[in-house]
Amino acid sequence: MKRILSRMLVAAAVLMVSALPAFATLVVNGGFETGDFTGWTHGGYTADTDVSDWHVHTGTYAAHLGPVGSDGILSQALATTPGQSYTVSFWLQSGQTLIDANTPNDFHLSWDGGVIFSLVNAPLFGYTQYSFVTQATSSSTTLTFGFRNDPTYFFLDDVDVSPVPIPGAVWLLGSGIVGLIGLKRRMRK
Numbered sequence: 001m002k003r004i005l006s007r008m009l010v011a012a013a014v015l016m017v018s019a020l021p022a023f024a025t026l027v028v029n030g031g032f033e034t035g036d037f038t039g040w041t042h043g044g045y046t047a048d049t050d051v052s053d054w055h056v057h058t059g060t061y062a063a064h065l066g067p068v069g070s071d072g073i074l075s076q077a078l079a080t081t082p083g084q085s086y087t088v089s090f091w092l093q094s095g096q097t098l099i100d101a102n103t104p105n106d107f108h109l110s111w112d113g114g115v116i117f118s119l120v121n122a123p124l125f126g127y128t129q130y131s132f133v134t135q136a137t138s139s140s141t142t143l144t145f146g147f148r149n150d151p152t153y154f155f156l157d158d159v160d161v162s163p164v165p166i167p168g169a170v171w172l173l174g175s176g177i178v179g180l181i182g183l184k185r186r187m188r189k
Contacts (some may be wrong), residue, residue, distance in 0.1 A: 009096045026078045026086075029166065030159035032061040044073035044146065049152070050137070057091040057127045057157035065145075066095075066153035071106065075144040078161055080136035085164040088143065089131035094122045095152040105149040127157070133164060 006037065028039030030052045042049065056062040056148040065072060080086065109117040112135045143161060149155050 004081045005011050024162070025077060026080070027159050030065050030090075030161075031059045031157060033059050035061050037063070039076060040076045042073070043075070045148075046072055048072075049074075049147075051187070053154040055093060055095070055153075057093070057155075059157070062155050062157035064153045064155055065107075065147040066149045066151070067147065068150045069148070071146045071148045073144060073146050074156075075142055078141050078143055080139060080141040081163070082136055082138055085133055085135050086141075086161050087131060087164055088116070088161050089129060090128050090145075090159040091127045091157045093127045093155040094119075094125045095149065095155065103150045103152075105152075105154070106147065107149075107154050108146045110142075110144040110146070111188045112137065112145075129158075 005020075029037070034051075036051050038124075045067040048064075048068060049072045050064050051061050052064050053060055061075065062107065065074075088109070090109075092107065093184050094105070094107075097163070105120075105122055107119045107128075108115050111132075116134055117130060122189065142157075147156075
């Protein structure tokens, strides 16, 4: 009985390790730690958009996004696997103040052209993490942030896109169920 239980524990430990994410983030310079937009395509209205050490979530730098009048864009093409699920996460702060409460702002996130997150006329809020699970349909997926904030800024930091490790989790759950069934049968004898 002890030998079987020991083997089950070793198998469960191996499966737990296999359930851990095998890949680092797909995003280049997601924390803007190069001090600029290296790895990103910067388009749309680019005025009042930069990387600075002011209003940072972690590390030394964050993106400051404050175009007036029309949207700026930050995008990055990511190497993805069709059918694979990905977790997309980022930290965002709105610099909107009470004085600026009636001025327009918008912020949105698109995954391969489809909007998966949108804020319009957002009030002042501190750094908040947003996280979504989405699926890739091709071997290259474009992650795009669009933004405008009259006359202040959104602050963006710690952008991450990582594969969801579902296969390992499924194996872990299945092995646990099989182990419990085996243990129950063994105890009946």
